[in-house]
Amino acid sequence: MSVNITNARIRVALTLLALVLFVLIPAGFRAVVQSAFADSSIVDSSVGVSSANVHIGVLGLFHPHEFTVSAPAGSALLVRAGEERIVLEKSSGVGSANIRNGAGVISASEDGEVVVTAGHQVVRAPKVTISSRENDPADFVLSIPQKITRHYRGTLEIKPASGTLIAVVAMDQETAVASVVAAESTSDTPLEALKAQAVAARSYLVASRGRHHEFDFCDTTHCQFLREPPPPSTAAAVASAATRGLVLAHDSHLIAAMYTRSCSGRTRTPAELGLSAGAYPYYSVECKHCRAHPVRWSSRISAQDAATLHSSDESARLNIDRRLGWNAVPSNDFVVKTERDQSMHGQSMHDQIVVEGTGQGHGIGLCQSGARAMAEEGADFRQILSHYYPNTTIVAAR
Numbered sequence: 091m092s093v094n095i096t097n098a099r100i101r102v103a104l105t106l107l108a109l110v111l112f113v114l115i116p117a118g119f120r121a122v123v124q125s126a127f128a129d130s131s132i133v134d135s136s137v138g139v140s141s142a143n144v145h146i147g148v149l150g151l152f153h154p155h156e157f158t159v160s161a162p163a164g165s166a167l168l169v170r171a172g173e174e175r176i177v178l179e180k181s182s183g184v185g186s187a188n189i190r191n192g193a194g195v196i197s198a199s200e201d202g203e204v205v206v207t208a209g210h211q212v213v214r215a216p217k218v219t220i221s222s223r224e225n226d227p228a229d230f231v232l233s234i235p236q237k238i239t240r241h242y243r244g245t246l247e248i249k250p251a252s253g254t255l256i257a258v259v260a261m262d263q264e265t266a267v268a269s270v271v272a273a274e275s276t277s278d279t280p281l282e283a284l285k286a287q288a289v290a291a292r293s294y295l296v297a298s299r300g301r302h303h304e305f306d307f308c309d310t311t312h313c314q315f316l317r318e319p320p321p322p323s324t325a326a327a328v329a330s331a332a333t334r335g336l337v338l339a340h341d342s343h344l345i346a347a348m349y350t351r352s353c354s355g356r357t358r359t360p361a362e363l364g365l366s367a368g369a370y371p372y373y374s375v376e377c378k379h380c381r382a383h384p385v386r387w388s389s390r391i392s393a394q395d396a397a398t399l400h401s402s403d404e405s406a407r408l409n410i411d412r413r414l415g416w417n418a419v420p421s422n423d424f425v426v427k428t429e430r431d432q433s434m435h436g437q438s439m440h441d442q443i444v445v446e447g448t449g450q451g452h453g454i455g456l457c458q459s460g461a462r463a464m465a466e467e468g469a470d471f472r473q474i475l476s477h478y479y480p481n482t483t484i485v486a487a488r
């Protein structure tokens with residue numbers, strides 16, 4: 091979102107404010123903040139204008155060949171495809187557009203094109219962008235026919251990519267934070283736990299941009315799980331707004347804060363799991379709730395897969411889970427057992443490897459189950475964050 095400040099006095103005031111901030115903020119942290127916000131500035135942030143957009147690749151898990159974009163009732167969307175401009179508006183009779191990868195749809199089209207169909211209009215272009223009529227962010231509904239429908243707020247771009255389509259939503263960072271908090275919470279999660287989650291999610295968004303080639307983050311747990319933006323009155327939206335702009339810093343660096351669904355009584359460090367730590371080493375901290383109420387799991391995997399597993403090698407576990415699903419080996423705190431199983435298909439004997447463990451996720455950083463329990467016992471979000479991220483400070487990055 092661009093902001094035109096025409097008033098000269100405001101410009102002077104902002105310049106002075108920028109100079110004051112420049113002097114007051116330590117150089118290392120300033121550099122991190124500035125690079126994290128790319129072309130937005132601390133000045134915009136300090137006047138409360140949300141100028142930091144984050145680019146989220148959405149619904150890529152479905153490897154889509156086709157999308158439908160619709161305007162919500164009572165609003166209009168502008169579709170730009172090459173030189174063409176198409177307005178989608180339910181009351182005009184053309185409320186949605188169909189977008190396909192060009193390859194194979196129309197014989198003349200190639201993989202490097204999308205084909206947009208809206209009403210009687212058919213347009214081919216290298217990509218399509220969808221916004222409000224004024225080119226601003228808009229509410230829109232994005233569907234993969236017969237598979238999934240989601241509502242988003244932002245500017246949408248759809249491009250072809252090796253037979254499929256890539257959909258990227260440029261959304262306001264705070265919209266992304268609220269969407270992550272909504273996806274990561276249940277209706278009974280206490281507000282202070284949601285606020286801690288919001289600060290962790292925002293820190294991750296600010297500190298680790300560009301995780302993918304075509305966009306900053308995907309919408310799966312590879313980056314951060316993200317679905318629709320929550321309505322403003324929901325706890326997830328309230329928690330995000332109450333912590334607006336707050337992020338975690340350690341030793342003058344912003345932290346790409348990791349979090350986990352539940353630990354097994356203590357959190358892990360990246361070093362314990364054979365991962366590189368980055369700017370923050372993390373710490374193994376006691377988690378009272380999970381110690382008393384561990385989430386136990388058990389699964390069966392092939393002997394070949396089991397041979398690659400080691401609790402100090404997180405990458406090996408992730409490789410198995412990427413192939414077999416995230417429940418194959420839900421955490422890295424496990425023991426491997428061998429068992430002869432005669433029940434499979436009721437006939438031949440199979441060597442089955444049984445893996446039993448506790449916890450859900452990598453176990454690093456904030457434990458969501460533990461955070462929830464701390465909040466239920468009266469801890470506020472700052473206490474929760476300082477427990478799971480020792481030696482950090484909560485700072486206003488914008």
Ligand SMILES: [Zn+2]
Nearest residue numbers: 307308312313
């Ligand atoms: Zn990702």
Ligand SMILES: [Zn+2]
Nearest residue numbers: 353377380457
């Ligand atoms: Zn825990």
